[in-house]
Amino acid sequence: MKRKATQRTGKKDADHPVIQKGKLQLNNPHIQSGEEDVLYHIALGNKSHDLPSLFHDVKFVCMGGSPNRMKQFAEYLVSALQVNVPSGMGLTNIACGSDRYVLYKVGPVLSVSHGMGVPSLSILFHEIVKLLHHAGCSDVTFFRLGTSGGLGIEPGSLVITEQALDGLLRPYIEVATLGKTVQHPSRLDPDLAQDLLKLAQTDPECQGHSTYFSKTMCTLDFYEGQARLDGAFCDYQAEDKMAFLRKVHSSGVANIEMESLCFASYCHRAGVRGAVVCVTLLDRLKGDQITTPHEVLEEWQRRPQKLVASYIKRYLSGKNAT
Numbered sequence: 546m547k548r549k550a551t552q553r554t555g556k557k558d559a560d561h562p563v564i565q566k567g568k569l570q571l572n573n574p575h576i577q578s579g580e581e582d583v584l585y586h587i588a589l590g591n592k593s594h595d596l597p598s599l600f601h602d603v604k605f606v607c608m609g610g611s612p613n614r615m616k617q618f619a620e621y622l623v624s625a626l627q628v629n630v631p632s633g634m635g636l637t638n639i640a641c642g643s644d645r646y647v648l649y650k651v652g653p654v655l656s657v658s659h660g661m662g663v664p665s666l667s668i669l670f671h672e673i674v675k676l677l678h679h680a681g682c683s684d685v686t687f688f689r690l691g692t693s694g695g696l697g698i699e700p701g702s703l704v705i706t707e708q709a710l711d712g713l714l715r716p717y718i719e720v721a722t723l724g725k726t727v728q729h730p731s732r733l734d735p736d737l738a739q740d741l742l743k744l745a746q747t748d749p750e751c752q753g754h755s756t757y758f759s760k761t762m763c764t765l766d767f768y769e770g771q772a773r774l775d776g777a778f779c780d781y782q783a784e785d786k787m788a789f790l791r792k793v794h795s796s797g798v799a800n801i802e803m804e805s806l807c808f809a810s811y812c813h814r815a816g817v818r819g820a821v822v823c824v825t826l827l828d829r830l831k832g833d834q835i836t837t838p839h840e841v842l843e844e845w846q847r848r849p850q851k852l853v854a855s856y857i858k859r860y861l862s863g864k865n866a867t
């Protein structure tokens with residue numbers, strides 16, 4: 546029998562994500578809780594480690610590309626959330642048995658690196674969701690804290706993603722599965738995004754720059770995928786690049802990065818609340834190269850961290866996040 550070459554998961558008409566209540570259940574009948582499950586890329590497992598005692602209290606997972614940035618975020622959380630770390634002991638990278646990703650736990654928050662691009666984030670996301678399931682966690686919220694190229698906005702601005710689109714401006718990720726193209730819709734939690742937006746406008750920690758709520762284009766590459774002229778190869782002209790970027794901008798896209806689509810689709814598949822907050826490092830309508838001094842970039846990269854840390858702090862103190 547001939548099967549359709551393209552399949553779409555999830556209901557076509559519902560654009561609101563369905564959030565799981567209670568303990569995080571896996572949407573995979575092949576993972577049986579009694580059997581060994583090796584989380585290879587983070588060097589953990591449900592038989593080799595007591596995942597419930599290590600992770601049962603996790604309520605937030607914060608992801609970003611770079612291992613150092615996610616370590617700095619973990620250190621920032623220690624003071625922001627006033628978590629006790631035994632004196633003389635730094636924070637421990639729990640995934641140190643593998644050198645693929647770093648994973649820190651600060652109170653109920655995981656700070657974890659996902660590397661660059663969709664394939665790298667995808668692997669990490671699968672293993673973190675399984676970790677939370679084996680640990681018996683419930684009501685966990687996911688954040689991606691990233692960097693991006695902006696479109697028509699001041700560099701250093703924050704963009705909270707309304708909807709993640711692919712490089713063809715489609716709101717789903719295509720995964721080649723068993724020889725077919727399967728489309729998983731990208732759906733982030735609109736209420737969480739609105740709470741973050743309100744917080745960005747009112748929280749003293751988050752002043753001094755603009756914050757936008759817009760669509761984000763997620764590409765498979767930093768150079769040609771994002772219409773740059775400065776890669777090793779380029780088969781188009783400056784006017785083609787500008788026509789494309791203007792078209793993307795006029796579709797409501799304020800920034801371009803490389804992971805939001807997978808993050809948004811997998812949050813929806815896992816039934817967890819998710820938000821993407823990225824700082825823009827340049828205005829892509831004005832150039833391709835990132836020439837801002839390192840210290841300034843470092844300060845900009847802390848902006849998504851400050852906003853998300855403020856949200857978590859307010860949530861944990863029982864205050865409405867806004």
Ligand SMILES: O=P(O)(O)O[C@@H]1C[C@H](O)[C@@H](CO)O1
Pocket residue numbers: 609610611660661662690691692693767802803804
């Ligand atoms: O989370 P980060 O800031 O690493 O994400 C963006 C998208 C790519 O992974 C990378 C390109 O420089 O930065």
Ligand SMILES: O=c1cc[nH]c(=O)[nH]1
Pocket residue numbers: 692693694695767771801802803826
């Ligand atoms: O232009 C940029 C900057 C950061 N990350 C991207 O993916 N693109």
